[in-house]
Amino acid sequence: MEWQLAWRLFNRELKQGQLVLIILALMLAVLSVTGLARVSERLQVAINGQASKFIAADRIINSPQPLDEAILAESEELGLSLSRSLQFNSMVYAGDAFQLVTVRAVDDNYPLKGTVELSAPQPNKTPLHHQLWYESRLAGLLNHPPSVELGNSQLAMSAEILRLPDGGFNLFASSPVVLMRLDDVPATGVVQPGSRVTYLYQFAGDSSALEAFEEYAKPKLTSSQRWVDIQSGNSPVASAVKRAERFLLLASLLGIALACAAIGIAAQRYCQRHYDVVAMLKTFGASAKQIRWLFGMHLLLVTCVGVVLGLFGGFLLDMAITPALPAEIAAYDAPIWRPVLLGIATGFISALMFSAFPLLKLLSVPPLRVLQRQLESSSISNWLHPLLSLLAMAVLGWLYSRSLTLTLTVVASVVLLGLLLALMGYLLVSAGRSVGMKTSSPVALALAGLRRRARQNSVQLVGFSSALVLLLTILALRQDLLNEWQQQLPENAPNYFLVNIAPEEVAPLEAFIQSHRIEMTDVYPVIRGRLSAINGEEVITPEQQRQGERGRIGISRELNLTWRETLPPNNKIMSGHFNERANEVSVEAGVAERLGIGLSDKLTFIIDNQKVDVEVASIRAVQWETLQPNFFMIFSKEALAPFMYTSMASFHLEPEQAGVILDLIKQFPTVSIIDVGAMIVQLRGIVAQVSLALTLVLVMVVLASSLVMIAQTEAGMASRQKELAVLRTFGASGSLLRWSTTLEFAILGAVSGVLAVTVSEFALWILKTRVFELQVSAHFLWWWLAPLSGAILVACLGLWRCAGLLRKSCGDLLKLEV
Template sequence: MEWTLAWRLFKRELKQGQLLLIILALTLAVLSVTGLARVSERLQVAINGQASKFIAADRIINSPVPVDETILKQAQILGLKLSRNLQFNSMVYSGDAFQLVTVRAVDNAYPLKGKIELKNGATDTMPTKGTLWYESRLGALLDQPKTVELGNSQFILGAVINRLPDAGFNIFASAPLVLMRLDDVAATGVIQPGSRVTYLYQFAGNSPQLQAFETYAKPLLSSSQRWVDTQSGDSPIASAVKRAERFLLLSSLMGIALACAAIGIAAQRYCQRHYDVVAMVKTFGASAKQIRILFGTHLLLVTVAGVVFGLLGGLLLDATITLALPSDIAAYAAPLGRPLMLGIATGFISAFMFSAYPLLRLLDIPPLRVLQRQLEGSSIGMWLHLSLSLIAMGLLGWLYSRSLALTLTVIASVVLLGLMLGLMGMLLIRMGQTVGMKTSNPFALALAGLRRRAKQNALQLVGFSSALVLLLTILALRQDLLNEWQKQLPENAPNYFLVNIAPEEVKPLQHFLQQHEINATDIYPVIRGRLNAINGEEVITPEQQDQGQRGRLGISRELNLTWRNAVPPNNQILEGHFNQAKDDVSVESGVAERLGIALGDRLSFVIDNQNVTVKVASIRSVQWETMQPNFFMIFTEQALSPFAYTSMASFHLNDGQKKVVLALIRQFPTVSIIDVGAIIAQLKGIISQVSLALTLVLILVVMASALVMVAQTEAGMATRQRELAVLRTFGAPGRLLKWATALEFALLGCIAGLLAAVVTEFSIWILKTQVFDLRVYAHWLWWWGAPASGALLVALLGLWRCRRLLNKSCSDLLRLE
């Protein structure tokens, strides 16, 4: 009987529109979360798919020794594509001429992502047996031979390589590159026991395959073997991709927070509307069990309807946005299961967790309310409401982002936001208590309305401010990320590097660059050295550690060292002072953290078979993505001047200035020129796709913010209807009421905007320092722009929602009541 009554009441209230708001809130909540998840995952797949071309694969195992074959067999069992590569240095000979080269020996599966770019265009083929593909400068260095000797074998010089997809940005690798077949290596005899060889195992597959393989393989790798992906730091776009994915996750968490707020507001409004119904049903003898079944059934039916409509809307939203995406992004398919499951979880978890407290208050309504409508039952359990709300947000946030740090950051911001907005909102609204009730002045009437509905307006203020805070946060982070990437890759970013500049060629080269009006970076001296000890403790390589040797872990290769009298561009001192004493050295923060180096430590280097000991005077951060020369260690000139050195620089050339390169080669034949223009173009393509992703996600968050504002405005309509009826009865003209309503909403919006500016500045500071590692600065425009925009937006929204009530006569309003 209870179920039948619940169904009948559900149909009646559905026809009357009583349940439409909560269904709409649930539908739009699930739609926004599903849409955000679907679009975000598609964009993440696309961004990582494009980024994987920089490493010619989805994942790489980089090892100084052959990897255990059982690991590779597991990759094949999981269905991953595999390519085996070797990389080593060797000498090639042509007659009496010889040259050190970097050899890449690859199998037929290489590259798994991207293409090899030859002088005559991209290709999918590989060198034939007994043939080397080579960089053009090798031919110039050896006087354009047709064949060369490598070890015990002779090779034909075939196609000229412009670029390999995973060539990277290592401009210090000045040795020309040659590409050969992997099965030609054995005949050369160049690889002997103890030879320094890098084994590269490249893998490609879909996300589940890669995740399963990573879970299996990573624990089996030694400390000298590295797991490489687009976010490992080996890729030049690692920082951009990491920040973009964090932004997408944060935006989705913001969308979940907004959706939960909309559902909570709608559920509270629904329960408030049924206080009289519960009181009346209790008067007629209904038991607590019957009432629970009645409204529990309503909640379940509403949740199911909202989830179904939301999932359909989310898929439609994804399809619509996909049509607007560039074809190279839309071609990537993201898994559908997780967005659907997240949408379902969002609907059910938020509906029940955020509706628990309003339902408890509804069930606690006393029968005496039939006679005394001001009775609303017990308010005990607010702590339960807050706890359930935070648990729901935390659970949904973790399910979506799978990042505990990001989820806790958002929850902490939400808690602080709620406390500040609640306290400040009540304080500002209570300031209107001394204003009279005169109906001749619309401004005074608006302030009086704020005073009469102080508690309700405080809740509305929280809703409006929350939406504005989240919107401003996403807008600011999007703009700051784009500005950060634009600074890293401006229009005149260096696209040529000059290396192996002899000391006597520095001044003539500077004159050449000035003569041709080329905007170049400073010329940096480069000296090779190996870190030997830290505070007298000898350092060992990861390979030596695997062999059981004891010592402080260091770096397994020689470092490129330089000297400077001032802090280089794109470097920032984090601790200490830049080199002042002769034996000072400045250390990059990442290396300092990895090796446990602190200010005052003594570092010993072996340079040209001589020991050099220096003191760490500063720790600095470096923007590695700027396409300019950067170094781990920067010395003073006095410390390195006794050693022989070469120099390097970078500069930018427009397409119309390419002839300058030929002139530079003729005048400075010993200087190596490295063209990275193609890499910059590919990197800019990735950044443009990330920019599109940020814009699309911003649009979705704007939609979710509008949902919260609409739901919050709807929450006060019943009280406003009664007040309008009373004011109409006492003769208040319609023009006065319209102005008073507009001003009341404008004041709410203005206060909400001011509070939003304050809280957003604090939230942005947390996110930039703890999550995104961005520069922190004040957004002064917000301090007047946010209140003005909030006043205009909320006033228009309030007038639009109240238009039907404001246009009705007194008798019509009383009949509605």
């Protein structure tokens, strides 16, 4: 019986349009979450897929010894592609000339992602037997021989390498790279038991198989073996991908918060409209259990319709956006189940949690309300509603992002917005009380309306402010991310680096560069040294610790050291001062934290078998993702003056000036030239895709915010219709009503703008310092632009929605059914 009554109630109110608002809110919630999640995951998969070409695979295991075959067998069972390669240093000979090289011995599957770019096309993707592919500078160093000797083998120099997909960006790896077949290595006799070699195992496949393989393999790796993915390290790609993923997560999380606000508002409006219905049912003898069942089933039907429509809309949105994406992004397909499950969970959890308090108030309405309509439930504590709402938002945020920082940031922003709304509601009521019911001017009538609808206006402020907060936060983060990436990769970014510059060649080289009107960046001296002690305590490598030696853990390799009289670009002093006295050193913040180094600590380095004692003068933050030389330790010039050094520099060269490189090689044959132009092009391609992702998400957020604002305007139409009818009856003119309505909505919009700026600045401060590692800056322009834009936008929306009511006569208004 209750089920039939619930269905009849649902069917009747659906036909009458009384469920439009709550179904629209639920649909908007599910559509926003499903659509944002679907598009975000597609973009995320595409960005990671494109960025994985930087490591020529999806995942890599880097090992100093052969990997356990059981791990490799597991990768094959999961359907992953595998490429094995070997890396080691060796000498190659051509007649009397010889050169140290970095050998990459690869199998036929290499590379799993990307391609090896050669100066001339080859029919095969890797070298043939007894062939060597080489970097162009090797040929110049060996006087362009047709073949070279590597150990016991004679290998033909068959193709010149322009770029390896996983070549990376290491200016200090001055040895030229050569590529050969893995099965040709035994014949060279170079690799013997005890040789220092690196085994590289590269894997590629779908995301689920990679995740399963990671769960299996990672715990089985030793401390000397390293798991690598595109987000490992401090590469420019890793930083861009990490920040893009965080941005997409945040956008979807804010979409959830926006949807939750819309559902809460719609549920409250729904329950208010049924106070009289519940009072009448109780008067006619309906039991509390019957009423709970009736409205519980009614709400379930409404939720199901909203969820289904939202899922359908989310997929329509994805289908509409996908054709507009570039082919390299549209080619990727993201898993479909997660957006669907997330949309369903959002619909049902938010409908339950955000409707619980209004529904409890509805069910506790006294029967006497039939006679005294001002009566409402007073037995329900008002603190229950915000508590349930925050709990629902936190649960949904955690389910989606799995990030405690992002979830707490959104919840804290909502709490701040609630406190500001309470304060602003009090001020609005106070302002309205001073003018009472005066109708002498549009301003007085607008303020009186704000007072009369204080509770309803506070609800509308939630929607308007939430939409503006979402817009401002996403807009600011998107712009800051794009600005930072553009600063890292400007149009004139250096595309050639010069290394191994002897001291006597610095001045002639600078003169050569200036004669060709090329601007060269700073010249950095480079000296190799090892950190041996901190405050007199000897440091050891992690390998020495595993062998039982005692001491403080240090860095397991020699460091590239430099000196500077001024702070380098893309470095920021976090504490201390930059090398004002002799024997001072500036330490990078990450290394300082890992080794427990602080200001005034004494460090001992071994350079050319000599001890150098220095004092830590400053701790620096370094932007490792920039295509610039960066150093862990920067000394004063006096500290490193006794030691021999080489230098490095960089410059930007336009394509039409390529002939300068040949002249430079002839004049300075010992200087190594590294061309990173192809890498910059690839980096810019990935940043362009990330920028597109941010723009698309911003557009979706704008659309979702607009729908919430429209829904909020719709929520107050019933009471406004009654008020207009009364004012018309007492002779108010149409012009007075139009102006007062416009001003009332404009004041709401301006107040929403002020609240939005306050909350956005708070949220951005947390996000930039804790999540995105961006520089914090105030947005002073927002403090007048956001209230002005909010006033204009909300006033236009309100006037557009009220236009039909304002045109009606008093009689027509009274005849309309509320």
